[in-house]
Amino acid sequence: MSGTTRTPGVLHLRLLAVPEPPAEGTDWTHAGSGPAPHGEDYVQGTLAVDFRHGAYDSYFGPQATGTDDLPEARAWAVRMVRALLEICAGTRPVDQLSRWLAPEVRDRVARRSTLARRRGRCRSGPPVVRALLTCHPADGVCEVAAVVHLDGRVRALALRMSGVDGRWVITALELG
Numbered sequence: 001m002s003g004t005t006r007t008p009g010v011l012h013l014r015l016l017a018v019p020e021p022p023a024e025g026t027d028w029t030h031a032g033s034g035p036a037p038h039g040e041d042y043v044q045g046t047l048a049v050d051f052r053h054g055a056y057d058s059y060f061g062p063q064a065t066g067t068d069d070l071p072e073a074r075a076w077a078v079r080m081v082r083a084l085l086e087i088c089a090g091t092r093p094v095d096q097l098s099r100w101l102a103p104e105v106r107d108r109v110a111r112r113s114t115l116a117r118r119r120g121r122c123r124s125g126p127p128v129v130r131a132l133l134t135c136h137p138a139d140g141v142c143e144v145a146a147v148v149h150l151d152g153r154v155r156a157l158a159l160r161m162s163g164v165d166g167r168w169v170i171t172a173l174e175l176g
Contacts, residue, residue: 065163066140073142073161074134076168081146081157084109085127088175089150090116102171109173124152142168150175 067073080100086092087109094101094110101109128149135143140163148157160172 062164064140065166067136067142067163069166070140070163070168073136073144073168074132077134077142077144077146077159077161078129078132080161080168080170081129081132081144081148081159082127084157084159084170084173085129085148085150087113088116089127090114090119091126100167100169102169105170105173112175124149130154 070076080097083092083097087094087097090113092113094106094113097109098106129146130149131147133145135145137143142161144157144159144161146157146159148155156174156176158172158174159170161168162171163169
């Protein structure tokens with residue numbers, strides 16, 4: 001064998017059937033009406049899980065908190081309304097309030113802040129809360145109506161705060 005080179009042999013691949021046990025019982029067939037059409041057998045390996053609705057576990061997820069276990073609503077609302085107005089004016093980053101805003105409210109306020117920064121600063125002075133009223137329609141819920149001065153105009157603001165995990169979270173916001 002000295003002086004001769006060997007060429008490798010040809011490799012042949014053969015497909016083998018996967019050994020799956022036959023599906024038995026009425027639960028394993030389509031709607032319990034006998035064998036599946038066109039030879040489709042029951043296939044396990046995927047579990048349909050919908051994470052869009054009810055994604056929070058009732059035990060480990062966010063927990064509702066009663067009004068008695070939350071900070072005083074009016075004082076908290078005054079501070080949050082001022083901070084929200086500063087975000088809407090483009091002078092405060094929205095990330096500072098992310099913990100106290102529902103995701104939908106945070107997205108709306110972030111868009112408004114971005115537009116305000118593009119427009120440039122308003123020369124009318126800082127936002128001011130002129131009047132604020134609170135109402136408790138249910139335990140752990142507070143609705144706030146306020147008259148504010150923003151961008152040189154007097155506007156109405158309404159928001160809903162819900163008690164979640166021992167803190168107020170703003171779940172709805174309208175600024176007219």
